[in-house]
Amino acid sequence: xxxxxxxxxxxxxxxxxxxxxxxxKKGEITCLIGINGVGKTTIMKAIMxxxxxxxxxxxxxxxxxxxxxxxxxxxxxxxxxxxxxxxxRDAFVFMADFYDCWNQxxxxxxxxxxxxxxxxxxxxxxxxxxxxxxxxxGLAMDVDYVxxxxxxxxxxxxxxxxxxxxxxxxxxxxxxxxxxxHEINDIEHLIDKVVLLDNGVVLKxxxxxxxxxxxxxxxxxxxxxxxxx
Amino acid sequence: MDxxxxxxxxxxxxVIRQFKEQxxxxxxxPGQEIPSRRELANQLKINPNxxxxxxxxxxxxxxxxTEGKLPSRITKDEQVLKMVRExxxxxxxxxxxxxxxxxxxxxxxxxxxxxxxxxxxxx
Numbered sequence: 001x002x003x004x005x006x007x008x009x010x011x012x013x014x015x016x017x018x019x020x021x022x023x024x025k026k027g028e029i030t031c032l033i034g035i036n037g038v039g040k041t042t043i044m045k046a047i048m049x050x051x052x053x054x055x056x057x058x059x060x061x062x063x064x065x066x067x068x069x070x071x072x073x074x075x076x077x078x079x080x081x082x083x084x085x086x087x088x089r090d091a092f093v094f095m096a097d098f099y100d101c102w103n104q105x106x107x108x109x110x111x112x113x114x115x116x117x118x119x120x121x122x123x124x125x126x127x128x129x130x131x132x133x134x135x136x137x138g139l140a141m142d143v144d145y146v147x148x149x150x151x152x153x154x155x156x157x158x159x160x161x162x163x164x165x166x167x168x169x170x171x172x173x174x175x176x177x178x179x180x181x182h183e184i185n186d187i188e189h190l191i192d193k194v195v196l197l198d199n200g201v202v203l204k205x206x207x208x209x210x211x212x213x214x215x216x217x218x219x220x221x222x223x224x225x226x227x228x229x
Numbered sequence: 230m231d232x233x234x235x236x237x238x239x240x241x242x243x244v245i246r247q248f249k250e251q252x253x254x255x256x257x258x259p260g261q262e263i264p265s266r267r268e269l270a271n272q273l274k275i276n277p278n279x280x281x282x283x284x285x286x287x288x289x290x291x292x293x294x295t296e297g298k299l300p301s302r303i304t305k306d307e308q309v310l311k312m313v314r315e316x317x318x319x320x321x322x323x324x325x326x327x328x329x330x331x332x333x334x335x336x337x338x339x340x341x342x343x344x345x346x347x348x349x350x351x352x
Contacts, residue, residue: 029276168270173277189240189275209239209279218236 001025002047002145002176007056009042016042018200020056024193026144026176029167033184033223034197040180041078044147047178048075060145071101073145076138078153080130084123088116088133099141107140110171114162128159135163145176152183160186188219196226232273240275244283248292252303253314259305263293
């Protein structure tokens with residue numbers, strides 16, 4: 001489980017996270033929802049210790065993040081971090097050099113799934129295909145937790161469907177996933193848990209099926225209530 | 230299996246309903262093997278946890294059964310199968326009655342309309 005406890009983060013004087021707490025379980029897909037600039041990406045970076053926090057605590061399976069944690073949790077940012085002149089296979093080699101948990105078999109499988117070629121050059125990929133390669137780089141690691149920052153943004157509908165397919169396959173099963181998005185439509189049926197953020201604050205944290213069952217509301221209904229209140 | 234889910238009913242409930250319809254229409258035969266939880270999740274594009282929950286619920290209701298490590302199967306219990314069909318029919322009738330009553334249609338008129346419509350669609 002990933003536990004975010006009372007996390008506060010400031011950029012200069014500006015408080016971007018104000019006493020943020022929520023949890024994300026292994027085997028579940030947790031979705032952080034909020035418009036741009038509410039702190040979704042900052043939370044992910046804080047979990048990965050890519051940005052320092054001012055107060056609070058973040059635990060991964062009960063321990064603070066340390067060097068070994070990067071074999072257990074990975075972050076897929078919304079832009080690709082590989083050099084543009086690399087071919088996809090070069091990026092794979094780079095990952096294999098860096099991480100013990102890199103699973104080349106799975107990378108190859110994902111490449112076929114997305115119908116990409118390992119000789120494709122990163123700089124020559126379309127936006128959608130770049131996002132797919134980025135996703136492969138994260139999902140081909142044998143980690144327990146995957147954080148994905150806006151995997152659907154700016155991508156055509158068919159690529160979105162393809163990416164959503166990944167969520168229901170063995171490539172995700174049993175892992176803990178945190179995903180940020182502002183377009184919930186495509187994945188409403190896929191997620192277990194929703195965390196609604198606004199202005200650095202968690203407004204509501206709920207189980208999607210439970211809200212449907214007990215209140216007869218869709219995730220979007222709840223969002224409307226919370227954000228328009 | 231291609232299902233369009235609505236967003237307000239629990240997905241697992243909608244999955245169970247889908248199974249009931251397929252049992253009632255004979256798409257699934259008694260004792261027929263059904264997809265694994267993972268296959269179902271992938272086919273329907275739903276969360277594997279939701280597929281798991283739907284199967285658990287269906288086991289409890291006696292709609293499906295699992296022997297040891299073998300794949301789950303549709304029940305062979307005639308009584309249960311009969312009930313599934315009746316349940317669906319009653320539900321449809323309820324909905325129909327509810328909507329014709331709200332526009333004050335006398336029962337005989339409604340029945341005639343139903344019969345005519347049936348005859349026309351059968352031909």
